[in-house]
Amino acid sequence: MSGAGAPGGWIGATPHRVEDETLLRGRGRFIDDLSPVPGAMHLALVRSPFAHARIRGIDTSAAAASPGTLAVLTGADLAAAGRPLGAVIRGATEHHAVAVDVARYAGEPVAVVVARDRYLAEDAAELVDVDYEPLEAVVDPLLAAEAGHVVSDRSFRYGDPEAALAAAHASVRGRFPFGRWTAAPVECFGVIADWDHAVDSLTVWANFQGPFTLHTVAAGALGLPAARLRLVTPPDSGGSFGVKAGVFGYIVLAGLTSKICGVPVRWIEDRVEHLAASGSATHRVTDVEAAFAADGELLALRYDVVEDVGAYLRAPEPATLYRMHGSLTGAYTVRNVAVRNRVVHTNRCPTGLNRGFGGPQLYLALERIMERGAARLGLDPVEVARRNLVPPEAFPYRTPTGGLYDSGDYAACLDDAIGAVDYEGLRRRQAERRAGGDDRRRLGIGLACVVEPSISNMGYISLAETSEERARGRPKSGNAEGATLAMNPLGGVTVRLSTVPQGQGHRTVAAQVAADVLGLSPADVEVQSEMDTHVNAWTVSSGNYSSRFAGIGAAAVAEAAAQLAGKLRRIAGDVLECAPADVELVDGQARVVGQPDRGVSLRRLAGAAHWNPESLPAGLEPGLAVTAFVSAPNLDPPNDADEVASSAAHGFVVDVAVVEVNIATGEVGILDYVTVHDAGTLLHPRLVDGQILGSFAHGLGPALLEQTVHDDEGNLLTGSFMDYLCATSTEVADLRILHRCTPSPFTPLGAKGLGEGNTMSAPAALANAVCDALGIDDLELPLTAPRIWESLSVKARTTEA
């Protein structure tokens, strides 16, 4: 990559976010602000009140006669007009956008009302008479595994885990359940669909975030060739954090409804629908065994994982389970790993993307077992971590499961974190308090060291099938992204992204990157972030997930800009009578290197290219628009040994949480929280710190407050924000953020993703800290005050007995 990061020095600077003024003035254009087609009818969905029930019949007559109602459709109506939603694994339960014959989770759509407005649609929806025959529901993942509701059961072995476990000085075991929690963006789902019967094609406006593999899945379920599904995203997003990948099922629902009814339709999800049926993280139960040498060296890991993906295997699941496959050993050098992964169906809402995606669940198990190992060995957890960290000279480091860690200095990050909290001093204070007999407020210190993968390899999901099964299909790999860049006749630049930002500030950063390459100011660069699958340069891996913007999305902009810069240099070389290689682009000028007064403005060059193409150097293609694609390196399909480089870049995060637990109430207070990050080159440091803070809040939630809870019958108990307790600004502790920088050799700008690391680390660090404070080993998340108090009561009773 030529030129990126040099001339204007915009990369690494912190210009104001170009997105903010629109948002602060209340001029954002979100899905519900759009009226792209006149006369769209409104949808309301009838949803199953039962977690599992046979649908014996649906009487739609009263609803159809309700004022303003155009149509009432059932699952059978939609199934006749389309096809099931494709799943990643053959043999998964057939899934339709609207249930056919059987409803398998509370909240599953069973009928669609089309009416003049949403009020009338909801009035009619109440009149749809569904005859349900309730069936037994399975809610608990372990019971689901026992009952045989297993979609995929795979075992993996790397090194010689059995021998290492047998020979170990000590081994420790633990079970670490990680319940469901959800992203809860401010803006819920929304879809506007317009089926054009003239050409049998569908245009959809939806606040979908990618990945665009799901465009293919949606087109398949709509019975359309992909070229006849035009998907457009709104200019602004009220956040996603992963969950809006799940909009694709509703794209199918609304698309087929528009097809059947012959009118455009719009569906804006409300919060009750969102909490019940949009999606959440998986519920994972991890049994882990770790073998240690006497000096604290980690010798082997054995995982037995049961992953609840809900009633259907909604694409891209079971990706949550395999996203971290190359990083199952975390930050440690251990070479012997055994894994059993079972994916199970329950009668709960299908799961999907949620910030951290598989990381929080993995690291809760791994970092808690490291803590237990240290306790068993009588060593300090910091020393045990340090003993096992991948050393700086080992990079690029191939993990036993196939991951390829690009760069880092893990021990230095750990030292930074330990120094920042005064670890020794804290341990002294803790010992003094314990000795002093002041038992009312207990101090705890928790550590988490996590490798944060970014830029997912699209091929890792195929690990859910055996290598023989994989061989029957086509191999999948890589992670490509495209961007289009054009210079107008006055020298201004437009960039079109396919990274579908959800609030992160991609437009700001893309302008910085293009400005540096072209010698312009970001103000000269207008960035459009709306996705239009008929317009944008995209691939199946396009979209907003796996923290891929800094590493690969921005790199596509840099590559397109570099190609445009090359063309401008050729034109300038012709004008300035020098070799193109001797031309530099600085301050809106093309200049001869070393002769600042010999130059020509880019505006003049652009004008010539547009107005007078005959003047261009011989053989140069006219036009100043470039579309470029880049793909992260080293992302091969899984090999026959089930090794996979599941991500292209790997940042490193060390968290130290210092907590105080009030014994009388069980309340956890966070006294200090330090996080040290190494995410390579930082493109916009202020946005980086915003991402880290947001990621921390997203991890603190399930650690302390948030959980999506169903009762034994599968009824949702957290159906509103009264019971689903999101961490808000008053609950999120002050975070102290420190940085290190070892640029990635694998990404063009040296940047790594960093928006998910603290979601992965915070639950582990906080759980370690609270367990350290209380001397209780088996606390389950979220660590709410009542739950902690109950655990202490149980402990007190046990001790008395």
Next chain:
Amino acid sequence: MKPPPFRYVRPDSLEEALATLAEHGDGAKVLAGGCSLVPMLNMRLARPEVLVDVNRLGGLGEVRAGNGTVTTGAMLRQSALERSTPLRRALPLAAACAPYIGHFVTRNRGTVGGSLAHADARGELPLALLTLGGSVLVESQRGRRGIGAEELFVYHFTSALAPDELLTEVRWPAAAPSWGFGFAEMAQRHGDYALAMAACALRRCDGAVAEVRLGLGAVADRPLLATEAASVLVGQDLDGAAGDEAVREAASLAAAAAQPFEDLHASVAYRRQLVSLLSEQVIRQGWLDADDRAGEGGP
């Protein structure tokens, strides 16, 4: 989350409002701040035929003081309890609990009378009124009557108001010299419905507790007065060892008096534990506050 169809009426006079209520009875619902009612409408949990919006009625936001009573109009916004200096001085207990009612922005809309008529067993203002021994004035075409706080809160979301009655005034005993007050609650997040709350009004005389009322909220189907718990404090100097013992005993009696329920968030045992802790806390607050306020010479 759209409400079912309803008729909307916005009377300009009290007479018109009362006539509408008389006409529709059970089918009518009074809309004040709407902080609780509007979500219930949107969730289709409430299905009134007629919404009677009383925001245009004159005079329902006024505050008067005299004869040891502070009278606040039913439409006084909750935020006034927080922000008005004279109100804070006259109604320290209501002011102490105000920051816990919902959220900053909802208090700009939510009304004092609406909160009392709504009779949510987890409401802060019902607990404050009960603890102080206040009352409300309700009016209908049949006439007007006062209802004491102990009769007002019947059951969760059920008050003693008849369907044709409108709550128009709230009568709070004004804070008198040598009285002190305390309020505390525990919620998982600030602004959430409390898992438990307690309030105390205490008169101190000659270094001992002369009178005391201890109220408990969110731990039964309505706010409760822990009278037995309060009685053990009378005559005690809470600064002494015997006082400590009395406070502990009161807290323990309060915990026993609570009738909490178990839900997703907390068990009965945890809520009783909170009642005990919070009771101790508010009794102590009341004791100290009474001393401070005696020094100030009262309102």
